[in-house]
Amino acid sequence: VIAVLLSAALAAPSKKSPPEPPPEPAPVVDPEAWRSSIPGPATESTWQPPVPETFQLSNGIPVVLIERHELPLVSVRLMMRAGRETAPDQPGLPTLTADLLDEGTRERDGARFAEAAGALGANLQSGQGGEYGWVLLDALAGEPLLPSLDLMVEMLREPSFAEFDRVRQAEIDQLAAASAVPGWHAERIASSELFGKDHPYGVLPSGTAESLSSLKKGHVKKFYKSWWQPANFALVVAGDVSRADLQEALETRLGDWKAKPGKAAEVAPPTPPASTRIVFRDHPGAVQSAIRVVSPGPSRTSDGYMPTLLAATIFGGMFSSPLNMNLREQHGWAYGAYAYLAEAKDYGRFTASAAVQADKTAPSVQEILRELEKSSGAPPSAEMLSLAQDNTRKSVAGEFETNASTTAAFSTLVRYGLPLDTWRNWSQIVTGTGLDKVGQASSALDPKRQIVVVVGPRTVQGEDGQVDVVKELEALGYPVTVVP
Amino acid sequence: MILGLATLVAHATPAPELPFEKYTLPNGLEVILSPDPRVPLVATDLWYHVGAGNEVPGRSGFAHLFEHVMFQGSRNVEEDAYFRYLEGVGAPMVNGTTDFDRTNYFETVPSNQLELALWLESDRMGFLLDTLTQERLDGQIAVVRKERQQSTEDVPYGMADEELYKLLFPAPHPYHGNVIGSHEDLAAATLDDVREFFRIWYAPNNATLVVCGDIDVEKTKQLVEKYFGSIPSAEEPPALVVTTQPITAERRADLTDEVELPRVNFAWITSPVLTPGDADLQLAAIVLAQGKGSRLYSSLVRDQQIAQAVTASQYSLTQGSVFQVQVTGKPGVTVKALEAAAWAELEKFVSNPPSQAELAGANRRWQAGMLRGLESIGGFDGKADMLNFYNQHKGDPGYLDEDFAAHDAVTPETVKKYLSQLRADNRVVVTVTPATVATGGAR
Numbered sequence: 001v002i003a004v005l006l007s008a009a010l011a012a013p014s015k016k017s018p019p020e021p022p023p024e025p026a027p028v029v030d031p032e033a034w035r036s037s038i039p040g041p042a043t044e045s046t047w048q049p050p051v052p053e054t055f056q057l058s059n060g061i062p063v064v065l066i067e068r069h070e071l072p073l074v075s076v077r078l079m080m081r082a083g084r085e086t087a088p089d090q091p092g093l094p095t096l097t098a099d100l101l102d103e104g105t106r107e108r109d110g111a112r113f114a115e116a117a118g119a120l121g122a123n124l125q126s127g128q129g130g131e132y133g134w135v136l137l138d139a140l141a142g143e144p145l146l147p148s149l150d151l152m153v154e155m156l157r158e159p160s161f162a163e164f165d166r167v168r169q170a171e172i173d174q175l176a177a178a179s180a181v182p183g184w185h186a187e188r189i190a191s192s193e194l195f196g197k198d199h200p201y202g203v204l205p206s207g208t209a210e211s212l213s214s215l216k217k218g219h220v221k222k223f224y225k226s227w228w229q230p231a232n233f234a235l236v237v238a239g240d241v242s243r244a245d246l247q248e249a250l251e252t253r254l255g256d257w258k259a260k261p262g263k264a265a266e267v268a269p270p271t272p273p274a275s276t277r278i279v280f281r282d283h284p285g286a287v288q289s290a291i292r293v294v295s296p297g298p299s300r301t302s303d304g305y306m307p308t309l310l311a312a313t314i315f316g317g318m319f320s321s322p323l324n325m326n327l328r329e330q331h332g333w334a335y336g337a338y339a340y341l342a343e344a345k346d347y348g349r350f351t352a353s354a355a356v357q358a359d360k361t362a363p364s365v366q367e368i369l370r371e372l373e374k375s376s377g378a379p380p381s382a383e384m385l386s387l388a389q390d391n392t393r394k395s396v397a398g399e400f401e402t403n404a405s406t407t408a409a410f411s412t413l414v415r416y417g418l419p420l421d422t423w424r425n426w427s428q429i430v431t432g433t434g435l436d437k438v439g440q441a442s443s444a445l446d447p448k449r450q451i452v453v454v455v456g457p458r459t460v461q462g463e464d465g466q467v468d469v470v471k472e473l474e475a476l477g478y479p480v481t482v483v484p
Numbered sequence: 485m486i487l488g489l490a491t492l493v494a495h496a497t498p499a500p501e502l503p504f505e506k507y508t509l510p511n512g513l514e515v516i517l518s519p520d521p522r523v524p525l526v527a528t529d530l531w532y533h534v535g536a537g538n539e540v541p542g543r544s545g546f547a548h549l550f551e552h553v554m555f556q557g558s559r560n561v562e563e564d565a566y567f568r569y570l571e572g573v574g575a576p577m578v579n580g581t582t583d584f585d586r587t588n589y590f591e592t593v594p595s596n597q598l599e600l601a602l603w604l605e606s607d608r609m610g611f612l613l614d615t616l617t618q619e620r621l622d623g624q625i626a627v628v629r630k631e632r633q634q635s636t637e638d639v640p641y642g643m644a645d646e647e648l649y650k651l652l653f654p655a656p657h658p659y660h661g662n663v664i665g666s667h668e669d670l671a672a673a674t675l676d677d678v679r680e681f682f683r684i685w686y687a688p689n690n691a692t693l694v695v696c697g698d699i700d701v702e703k704t705k706q707l708v709e710k711y712f713g714s715i716p717s718a719e720e721p722p723a724l725v726v727t728t729q730p731i732t733a734e735r736r737a738d739l740t741d742e743v744e745l746p747r748v749n750f751a752w753i754t755s756p757v758l759t760p761g762d763a764d765l766q767l768a769a770i771v772l773a774q775g776k777g778s779r780l781y782s783s784l785v786r787d788q789q790i791a792q793a794v795t796a797s798q799y800s801l802t803q804g805s806v807f808q809v810q811v812t813g814k815p816g817v818t819v820k821a822l823e824a825a826a827w828a829e830l831e832k833f834v835s836n837p838p839s840q841a842e843l844a845g846a847n848r849r850w851q852a853g854m855l856r857g858l859e860s861i862g863g864f865d866g867k868a869d870m871l872n873f874y875n876q877h878k879g880d881p882g883y884l885d886e887d888f889a890a891h892d893a894v895t896p897e898t899v900k901k902y903l904s905q906l907r908a909d910n911r912v913v914v915t916v917t918p919a920t921v922a923t924g925g926a927r
Contacts, residue, residue: 032714035607036560039599041573045524045698070522071500073855102776111786114777119841121848140852166789173792176744176815180640285742287638288630319567319578329564332626335634355634387572394574394594397523401576402859 049400049423052236052410053243057255059230064410064420065246066238068403072141074239075403076152077411081234082227083131085267088200092207093215096168097223098128101135103167106158113151122148124155128205131267131345132415133228138404141240146249153253159224164217172209182283182455183355186290189483190453193279194270194294194349201267230259234414238406269347270296276450278365278473278480282458289361289456289469290354293368295449297341297348300416305341305348306433307441312341313388314438315375315445316352320387322371323352331367333360345416350445359462362472365452369476372447379439393430396423452478499888500858504871504881505701511717512689515708516871516881518696520861525576526697527862528601529590530609531872533692534685536663537584537803538724541656542672545628545665548582549673550681552624554589555580559611561604563620569604573597577863584659585757585802586876588869592862595698599707602695606711609691612682618675625670632664640743644916648751651735651912652806658726659803687718692875696868697861728753728804736913738819745792746813747916748823750830754807754905757800758877761902763890765807768899769796770846771838773809780811783829790817790825802877807906819915830906837900847891854884 052064080098087093102117102124104110117124123138135156139148178184188204195202203211233254237246272295283289297312298304316323316339327334337354352372356364380388399409400423413422422429460467473480504518536547557563570578570591577592593601636642646662653659693712695704731753755761773780773796784791793812798805809830813822838846860866874883 032611035603035611038569039603041594042596042599044596045594047524047698068522071855071859073852073859111777111782114775114781115845116777118775118777118849119845121845121852123852138852138856140848140855144848163786166786169789170785170792173745173815177640177792177812180742180744182638287633318571320564320571325564328627328630329623332623332630335627335630355638357630357633387568391571391574395576396574397525397594398576398592400523401525401861402856404856 047397049396049426050406051421051424054420055243055247057251059255059257059259061230061233061235061250061254061259062414063247063250064234064236064414065243066406066410067242068238068406069240072240073403074139074141074145074237074241075407076137076139076149077236077407078135078152078156079234079236079411079415080133080135080228081232081415082133083129083267084200084205086227087223090207090215090219091200091203091211092171092205093219093223094133094227095128095205095207096171096212096215097220097228098126098133099171100161100164100167100220101126101155101159101228103163104160105154106160107154109160110163113155117148117151120144120148120151122151124152126155130201130205136404145241149249149253156228156254157257161217161220161224164220168212168215171206172212175206175209175212182286182288182290185281185283185455186292186453189279189281189455190292190294190351190451193451193453194296199268199270230254230257231261234411236407236411236414238403267346269299270349272296272449273451274449276369276448276452276478278452278454278476278478280458280470280473280480280482281455281484282482283455284457286455286457287358288355289358289364289454291352291356291361291365291368292453293352293372293450294453295350295444295446295451297350297444299346299348300343301345301418302348304441305343306429307437308348308350308444309341310385310388310392310430310433310438311375311380311441311445312339312350313392314380314384314442315339315371317388318391322375323354323368326367326371327354327356327364331360331363333357333364337368343412358456358460358469359467361454361456361469362476365454365473366476369447369450369452372445372450376443376445376447379435379442382435385435385438389430389433393427396426399423499885500855502858502867502871502882502884506875506881509688509709509713511713511715512687513712513715514692514875515705516692516694516875517699517701517704518694518867518871518881519699519701520696520867521698524595524698525592525861526595526598526601526695526699527577527590527592527866527868528598528605529588529694529696529862529868529872530605531692531694531876532587532686533690533876534721535583535585535587536665537658537726537801538685539658542669543677544661544669545663546669546673546677546681547587548663548665549624549628549670550678551580551582551587551589552628553616553621553678554608554612556620556624557615558608559614560607563615566604569600573600579863581864582663584663588872590862590868592697598695598699598704602707602711605693606715609686609688609712610715612686613679616675616678621673621675621678625673628664629667629670632667632670636662636664641741641747641916643741644739644747644749644914647737647739648749648808648912648914649806651737651914652731652751652753653728657728657803658724659801683718684721687721688712688715689717690721692872694868694871694881696871726803731910731912733909734911734913736915738915738917740917740919743916743918744920745815746817746819746822746918748811748813748819748826749808749914750826751806751808751912751914752906752910753804754798755902756804757802758883758887761905762798762800762805763887764894764899764902765798765805765905766800766850767843767846767891767894768838768903769798769807770849771842772796772833774846774849779833780809780826780829784811784825788825790814790822819917823913823915834903834906837896837903840896843894843896843899847894850891851888854888
């Protein structure tokens with residue numbers, strides 16, 4: 001710009017001598033100008049993620065321990081390594097079994113059991129995820145720890161299942177309550193469309209009202225006996241307890257329990273859809289529509305995991321990812337939109353998820369597919385990759401802030417048979433995954449091979465009159481199926 | 485059993501050590517530094533002592549809308565860059581929240597990126613208005629209205645929760661309604677309103693900065709001085725004059741909503757935050773409804789099987805806390821039957837208050853909850869927030885040990901005294917009947 005002005009000034013014929021320029025004002029120095037430069041990092045801490053100690057009980061139960069003595073708390077996570085594939089014809093059975101563990105034992109009924117835990121300040125929970133069941137104890141360290149462990153072992157070894165009828169009914173009623181939520185239906189339909197409704201993972205872990213109604217107490221007892229036994233257990237402990245004390249406490253409580261191997265079934269991974277299709281469920285009266293865009297991804301143990309994790313993170317794992325920037329900041333149709341790669345042993349699942357203003361449902365689906373097109377069509381920029389890498393790499397310290405998050409981080413490794421120094425090497429694993437690999441993985445986010453699930457009102461008042469959401473979805477050019 | 489519990493009481497967990505240093509910059513900014521080197525992270529937590537409780541009628545949702553604007557960039561931080569910077573350095577936690585009594589902004593970053601966090605926070609404290617435009621404001625109004633849909637309107641029972649606060653605190657009380665505000669007021673917010681709000685409330689002399697985690701105290705002091713020292717203070721913000729009218733006759737709303745299960749809420753205005761009675765009612769709420777051994781769970785869920793879920797809470801606030809009991813019924817149970825059964829249990833609870841053993845268990849649970857909060861240096865209800873909370877309400881970030889003592893001092897007699905605040909003639913009741921039941925048809 002200066003050059004142009006100068007040449008213009010030179011070209012202009014000088015008619016008369018210019019007037020005396022006014023005295024230059026004293027230059028204003030902005031005392032805050034220094035703030036325009038972004039501060040760089042100080043020296044990186046030499047801290048490294050912990051590598052835990054390990055030992056085995058005499059019946060073979062592996063134990064992973066991370067000692068931390070700053071606060072008088074202990075977190076104990078027991079995993080039961082069998083999933084829903086063990087009861088393919090009885091959806092909800094593994095979950096109901098896990099949920100009944102703390103509802104009464106041979107020693108005491110459910111109310112007394114809960115009172116005993118409450119008096120110790122202990123939190124005891126049990127549950128069943130897709131691939132594994134779990135019992136979680138958050139206890140005060142010191143004197144309350146051993147009686148808290150006693151309760152945990154009591155529910156593991158001596159559940160009475162006495163409250164089977166009540167708890168089963170409560171779960172059926174809970175399903176009824178959940179059916180008021182569009183996002184719950186979206187998850188349910190996404191699972192069923194991805195795996196097929198006859199696959200053990202084609203139904204949510206909670207099962208269905210129908211499947212739960214057909215279950216008898218005998219089924220639960222049999223399932224418990226087959227799967228909730230030491231051959232399937234692994235323990236991860238973090239907190240204020242020494243290895244010697246823990247080993248003795250666990251050995252005396254669990255070591256004499258005989259292990260008898262069970263056989264878990266193989267889980268068939270889902271097949272990618274041949275072409276993109278939209279599945280719609282009417283939810284009259286909802287203000288927002290729930291959208292899930294899903295497709296199969298690599299399993300946690302495969303080589304494709306890290307590149308796809310980074311590709312999904314770039315696309316929608318961060319606030320500043322294009323998915324959220326588009327729907328939230330650019331269009332204002334959603335409060336937030338995110339994408340992630342769900343991890344599992346035998347499969348993976350890519351999901352983009354958003355709740356959007358109902359009259360903008362079809363435009364939102366279109367924008368999500370558009371962003372997928374952009375992201376899969378070309379490798380990410382080096383800048384976006386490094387943003388995602390830094391985010392994935394450096395946020396790992398946050399996993400070790402609390403005992404509960406620490407046991408969660410290590411139980412992931414135990415579950416998938418990954419080396420226990422994975423977190424210590426995490427930074428290298430992430431930065432070692434370069435643009436070529438992530439570029440290849442990005443092409444798997446193909447907008448032409450996704451299942452799009454939409455749950456929201458079929459008709460809704462928009463700015464310019466009534467909107468027929470199904471019609472607008474059809475106009476996007478993909479087949480639309482309406483499901484109950 | 486009782487003997488065993490008595491032993492437990494004798495060995496009550498002492499309040500953990502909470503080292504900190506508090507000082508005030510010449511411009512009025514309070515600074516609290518608390519070293520905690522367990523992981524290589526540092527949390528900054530900046531509390532502005534303004535919340536929805538400082539709003540005037542017609543401006544509902546303003547404090548929260550403003551919180552959104554704070555993430556939109558300032559003189560040296562371009563639009564949408566806030567999260568990008570922090571995500572790039574691997575910040576595991578970045579957020580802001582608005583409550584009735586305060587607004588907070590927090591980020592947890594790797595400890596070698598503390599300066600970045602201070603740079604970002606100070607730029608929006610000192611230089612927000614330079615870059616605030618109508619367009620940015622409109623964008624955030626749209627986002628917040630979306631948030632309202634997602635968190636209030638499209639959530640089962642969301643409207644009932646809002647109604648409850650309208651009945652508890654009639655207008656012009658600033659707790660009236662919901663922190664997020666009404667669509668009408670949000671849509672009416674102008675750029676001038678936002679500027680005015682910033683000038684009055686977002687000055688260093690109305691804020692407290694906590695830096696907690698893997699820090700060197702002396703170096704951190706220098707950095708805080710560098711980034712915040714030159715931000716000018718403002719006039720003292722106006723003192724809040726609020727009269728919370730006691731409720732003298734039952735207030736109620738019977739709503740119908742797109743839900744599957746009936747629900748009954750009871751609520752009362754109770755002892756304000758950290759005043760006598762607050763600890764008693766916190767423990768009472770635990771005895772009443774926390775866990776499967778609690779009074780309401782045992783009677784309504786397990787024995788009578790009329791309810792699906794129960795909760796009770798003492799939400800501690802400056803202008804009057806809210807003690808709320810919520811009972812969600814089984815399908816097919818009428819709201820009337822549910823309310824009668826729940827009220828009968830509450831009357832029993834008030835006339836037969838918690839025993840020493842029940843209180844000892846509840847206190848352990850409360851203590852364990854506080855300790856678990858302290859495991860996180862930042863984030864929601866982490867250590868930094870705890871220091872700020874006690875500082876705002878008691879002027880002492882280290883008030884935790886006194887709060888432990890207040891909970892240890894609760895006895896069946898003191899609980900009984902404060903439970904007398906929960907009566908039929910001063911209660912607020914909000915019921916929700918499922919729409920399918922109301923219209924008599926299946927969906």
